[in-house]
Amino acid sequence: MISPIFFVVSLIVSCFYASNVQDFCVADYTAPQGPAGYPCKDPARATVDDFVRSGFGVPSNTSNVYKFGFTPAFAFNLPGLNGLGVSLGRADVEVGGVVSIHSHPGATELVVVAEGSSIIGGFIASNNKVYQKILNKGDTMVLPQGLYHFFVNQGTTPGIIYAAFSTEGPTVQLMDPSLFKNDLASDIMEKTTLLDAPQIQKLKKLFGGTN
Known part of the structure; x- marks a missing residue:
């Protein structure tokens, strides 16, 4: 039988820890960013707007040599993502456009083709083997962390690709630049x-x- 005193003490300790749990770490852009991300804003000053971002319904600018544009929802522009280890992006790829060979050193990427067809997606493993496949609307592909990957829109309509990342602030290294x-x-x-x-x-x- 559990001692009443033990039960009461356990309840007090549980309540203490529950009251000190921080559910989120909204980015404080007024403070310097460190290796672990942005410092936390006082939770009492957080608002719902810290967790919402508009703009994913608008095509990104594709007027460049690659015919490709990208709209991010990362910690630097969606403060509620800070510290949560996830982020999202929208890639627009015109007909004949490409997402050039690049890597994300600290993030795995999961993509879904929202619009378009005959989009070649692929990545290059560390043993130089290429894994590629033609993707159509509704198809999903995972791109392992740190590996070079790419997309080529060889279809007849513009492509929209949504990409989820396993970090709130993925870095990118484009091979050509x-x-x-x-x-x-x-x-x-x-x-x-x-x-x-x-x-x-x-x-x-x-x-x-x-x-």
């Missing part, structure tokens, strides 16, 4: 990429690199 939008000397690039000088200069001019 990483290589050609920098000041790394062209002779070093020739040696490390096996591209010739004219190709490197052409790509640096396209992406804004120097040297």
